[in-house]
Amino acid sequence: KYILAFETSCDETSVAVLKNDDELLSNIIASQIESHKRFGGVVPEVASRHHVEVITTCVTEALREAQISAQDLTAVAVTEGPGLVGALLVGVAAAKAFAWAHNLPLIPVNHMAGHLWAARNVRELEFPLLALLVSGGHTELVYVKAPSDYKIVGETRDDAVGEAYDKVGRVMNLTYPAGKEIDALAHQGNDVFNFPRAMMKHDDPALEFSFSGLKSAFINTVHNADQKGDALDNKDLSASFQAAVLDVLLAKTKIALAEFPVKMLVVAGGVAANQGLRERLATEITDIPVVIPPLRLCGDNAGMIAYASVCEFNHGNFADLSLNARPSLSFEAI
Numbered sequence: 001k002y003i004l005a006f007e008t009s010c011d012e013t014s015v016a017v018l019k020n021d022d023e024l025l026s027n028i029i030a031s032q033i034e035s036h037k038r039f040g041g042v043v044p045e046v047a048s049r050h051h052v053e054v055i056t057t058c059v060t061e062a063l064r065e066a067q068i069s070a071q072d073l074t075a076v077a078v079t080e081g082p083g084l085v086g087a088l089l090v091g092v093a094a095a096k097a098f099a100w101a102h103n104l105p106l107i108p109v110n111h112m113a114g115h116l117w118a119a120r121n122v123r124e125l126e127f128p129l130l131a132l133l134v135s136g137g138h139t140e141l142v143y144v145k146a147p148s149d150y151k152i153v154g155e156t157r158d159d160a161v162g163e164a165y166d167k168v169g170r171v172m173n174l175t176y177p178a179g180k181e182i183d184a185l186a187h188q189g190n191d192v193f194n195f196p197r198a199m200m201k202h203d204d205p206a207l208e209f210s211f212s213g214l215k216s217a218f219i220n221t222v223h224n225a226d227q228k229g230d231a232l233d234n235k236d237l238s239a240s241f242q243a244a245v246l247d248v249l250l251a252k253t254k255i256a257l258a259e260f261p262v263k264m265l266v267v268a269g270g271v272a273a274n275q276g277l278r279e280r281l282a283t284e285i286t287d288i289p290v291v292i293p294p295l296r297l298c299g300d301n302a303g304m305i306a307y308a309s310v311c312e313f314n315h316g317n318f319a320d321l322s323l324n325a326r327p328s329l330s331f332e333a334i
């Protein structure tokens with residue numbers, strides 16, 4: 001059984017081949033980050049055009065690296081949402097064309113389910129599980145009772161964690177996306193600013209997040225110092241910002257674990273690459289396995305979409321050629 005998967009929801013064009021549900025034979029990732037850096041974020045039209053330019057080459061490369069041909073394939077999987085509509089459409093159109101040309105079933109996959117299932121690369125998942133999904137556009141705690149049975153039990157009211165990293169990175173004049181660099185700087189500084197930890201009071205919703213207040217506090221601190229002619233140390237700013245973020249992520253995850261008894265915790269999404277987060281999870285959550293995808297599978301990639309497509313395949317959740325992009329698809333819609 002071989003699945004060919006497509007991912008084009010944002011600024012990575014990616015195509016992967018998964019063999020027998022757990023052997024990732026290839027995972028080609030063409031990043032467009034160099035084209036978006038100078039704009040300080042992803043420009044949707046530029047993203048779509050790049051996807052169109054490289055997607056065919058990515059398919060050829062993925063099959064070549066997997067050492068199989070189109071005739072060997074069992075199914076085609078594709079991210080249907082959430083993401084940028086024009087970017088998603090390129091992957092959906094390519095997957096539909098490929099499935100039609102080779103007479104293969106087509107499996108639509110939720111991008112956030114993909115982030116979660118990247119953990120399958122580490123070990124077999126056991127249910128029920130809790131997932132902390134932290135990425136550029138999402139921050140959510142998801143209770144997964146069984147494969148394909150997702151329920152969001154807490155999410156952010158405003159900014160996503162990755163988005164907050166990128167926005168404060170801009171204030172420190174770091175290049176986009178800034179998460180990785182802030183993580184490195186944080187390890188060399190100290191939490192001297194004690195930024196607010198939001199939604200942590202007794203009467204706050206226990207599992208909801210908010211990062212816009214932290215972002216504002218950060219920006220105000222930098223601007224006030226600027227006006228006085230002080231230049232603040234990016235290391236201490238980063239350490240303080242990261243400490244505030246991690247305190248909240250850890251606290252909310254622990255509350256959720258107390259409320260929902262589960263067999264394992266999965267932490268995934270682009271921000272799951274964060275070393276500070278990994279260190280704190282390792283020392284603070286020791287009673288159940290904590291499964292985090294390897295670094296190369298934390299950011300967007302088609303390998304994770306292939307892993308997520310397996311349970312949909314087993315449930316016979318196929319789409320026909322009327323499949324369309326669903327830019328604001330949520331777990332609740334499944």
Ligand code: ATP
Pocket residue numbers: 009010082083111115134135136137138161162163165166177178179180181183269270271272273274275298299300
């Ligand atoms: P979504 O998955 O919600 O649709 P996305 O696909 O744009 O959004 P991802 O690719 O999953 O997001 O993650 C990208 C984000 O991860 C960026 O905001 C980036 O700054 C952040 N990130 C990457 N590495 C780290 C790190 N080491 N520490 C913190 N953040 C990081």
Ligand code: MG
Pocket residue numbers: 010011012299300
């Ligand atoms: Mg990206």
Ligand code: FE
Pocket residue numbers: 111115135136270299300
């Ligand atoms: Fe993503």
